Amino acid sequence: MIFVLSTAILFIGLSIYFYFRAEGLQRTLNNTKKEFVSTKKENKHYVDSMAIIAKRNEDFAKNRLQTLKEKEVLDQETIDVITPLINNYAVIFVECLKGNGRLQPIAKKCYESYDDKGYKNLVVYVSQQEASIKRMWSSNSLSGYISLIEALLLSNKNKNT
DSSP states (O other), X not given: OHHHHHHHHHHHHHHHHHHHHHXXXXXXXXXXXXXXXXXXXXXXXXXXXXXXXXXXXXXXHHHHHHHHHHTTOSOHHHHHHHHHHHHTXXXXXXXXXXXTTOHHHHHHHHHHXXXXXXXXXXXXXXXXXXXXXXXXXXXXXXXXXXXXXXHHHHHHHHHHO
């Protein structure tokens, strides 16, 4: 009788313990879910902000390219090579945000929509540039891409003026 009573008390005690433990875990899980939703909203705002920044930078780069075209600072070959990079600035920017190693694949994809040989021409063109421009291209990252666009616009401007 004492054995049955002590076993029953043990099971009741364990049940009460696990009930309160489960309640605590449930509260922790709910708090974690709220934090996750909050973080997800915050990340969405950051991504939207970065997309806006990318679009603005694309507009600036397009305007600079157009100005260089009008002033006839760039030769036609250079314009043909860098135009797809600049026209797809926002797409490439957002793709590069996802991680390193994405610049060259997305650039290739963008060039394929313009011309079959366009990407090859870009690679040849970059290989003929200064070592710093080659490093920017081979970095295959967002910062390398931003620097590459600036360098391509500035280096061609300085060469021909």
